[in-house]
Amino acid sequence: MIYVVIAFLWVAICLYLILGGADFGAGIVELFSEKSYKKRTQKIMYNSIGPIWEANHMWLIIVIVILFVGFPKMYAEISNYLHIPLVIMLLGIIARGTSFTFRNYDAINDKWHNLYDVIFTYSSVVTPLFLGIIAGSIVSGSIDDNAFSFQDAYIFSWLSWFNFSVGIFTVVICAFLASVYSIQTVKNEEDKVILRKRAKLYTALIFVAGALVFAVSLWKNIPLFSWITSEIYGYIAIAIASISIVLLLSALNKAKDSLLKVYAGIIVMMILFAASYSHFPNLVLFKDGSTLSLLTDYGAMSTINMLAWALLLGSIFILPFLFYLIYSFNQKQKI
Numbered sequence: 001m002i003y004v005v006i007a008f009l010w011v012a013i014c015l016y017l018i019l020g021g022a023d024f025g026a027g028i029v030e031l032f033s034e035k036s037y038k039k040r041t042q043k044i045m046y047n048s049i050g051p052i053w054e055a056n057h058m059w060l061i062i063v064i065v066i067l068f069v070g071f072p073k074m075y076a077e078i079s080n081y082l083h084i085p086l087v088i089m090l091l092g093i094i095a096r097g098t099s100f101t102f103r104n105y106d107a108i109n110d111k112w113h114n115l116y117d118v119i120f121t122y123s124s125v126v127t128p129l130f131l132g133i134i135a136g137s138i139v140s141g142s143i144d145d146n147a148f149s150f151q152d153a154y155i156f157s158w159l160s161w162f163n164f165s166v167g168i169f170t171v172v173i174c175a176f177l178a179s180v181y182s183i184q185t186v187k188n189e190e191d192k193v194i195l196r197k198r199a200k201l202y203t204a205l206i207f208v209a210g211a212l213v214f215a216v217s218l219w220k221n222i223p224l225f226s227w228i229t230s231e232i233y234g235y236i237a238i239a240i241a242s243i244s245i246v247l248l249l250s251a252l253n254k255a256k257d258s259l260l261k262v263y264a265g266i267i268v269m270m271i272l273f274a275a276s277y278s279h280f281p282n283l284v285l286f287k288d289g290s291t292l293s294l295l296t297d298y299g300a301m302s303t304i305n306m307l308a309w310a311l312l313l314g315s316i317f318i319l320p321f322l323f324y325l326i327y328s329f330n331q332k333q334k335i
Contacts, residue, residue, distance in 0.1 A: 001308035006294050008311045009066045016059035018265050023049050023056045025178025027124020048182040070307050072299050074284055074292050081143045081157045085130045092127030095119050132170030136163035140222055144287040165216040172209040176202040180264040183257050196252045227278045234274050241270035
């Protein structure tokens with residue numbers, strides 16, 4: 001049953017990055033859109049993230065519950081050494097949610113709306129930035145569980161150039177997802193042309209941000225390249241991601257939008273798989289070389305069994321309604 005729990009953990013992480021990432025990306029795209037097109041971008045993004053907005057943080061909650069219940073030692077180590085970036089990320093999520101709600105449901109369109117826009121867009125950058133920093137900290141071996149000072153334990157366990165580069169890469173991924181997802185929500189051809197150009201731009205920025213991550217990893221002697229290429233599965237994931245990028249760009253050039261979301265999702269999933277597979281079953285890597293493994297550092301087996309059954313039964317009830325939610329939003333008239 002431990003593999004059932006691990007499978008749900010990985011799927012929840014993937015779905016949060018793909019769906020929640022697109023949600024964050026909506027604010028990023030809005031922030032960096034042209035001033036003359038900003039209001040139109042705001043409306044397009046509001047419509048495109050509708051079904052995602054309703055359910056995206058469910059995946060984050062599932063990840064937290066699985067770690068808390070099934071892997072308490074991992075949960076304790078991560079929440080202890082990385083509590084500062086975790087708090088910043090959670091504050092960003094709260095700020096996004098409240099500002100998004102206020103600016104869309106406030107009956108009076110006054111100067112407060114400008115404040116809501118600022119909070120929403122900038123928190124949309126800060127939140128995935130620190131999500132990436134947390135992810136980089138967990139897998140890069142920057143957490144020092146033998147630290148004797150506050151700075152070494154709670155600052156430098158996450159504050160590093162490599163972790164920051166992973167954060168930037170995460171921000172770009174989110175903007176890429178949002179730009180691709182938004183294309184199918186509009187029927188105006190002029191909007192589609194602008195959105196396709198924007199999707200191409202963020203696709204190119206993925207390569208730039210990815211190159212930055214690799215450059216910093218070489219500078220800081222982090223074996224990122226060997227992590228990805230140490231197993232044949234890494235090469236397969238890279239090949240699938242590369243083919244998907246070619247297909248995505250071809251579809252954008254030919255204005256064939258039906259499979260864009262599929263290509264974008266595959267690209268992100270393969271990037272995540274390539275970067276994480278070589279570590280399996282280790283999830284947390286410490287500075288002294290020690291690790292926490294998903295196959296050995298879990299809670300009581302009775303707890304794991306109950307958690308696995310809860311996840312299996314819960315998915316039977318939750319997933320059909322989630323699919324219906326997405327379906328119902330997709331049936332709404334396009335803007």
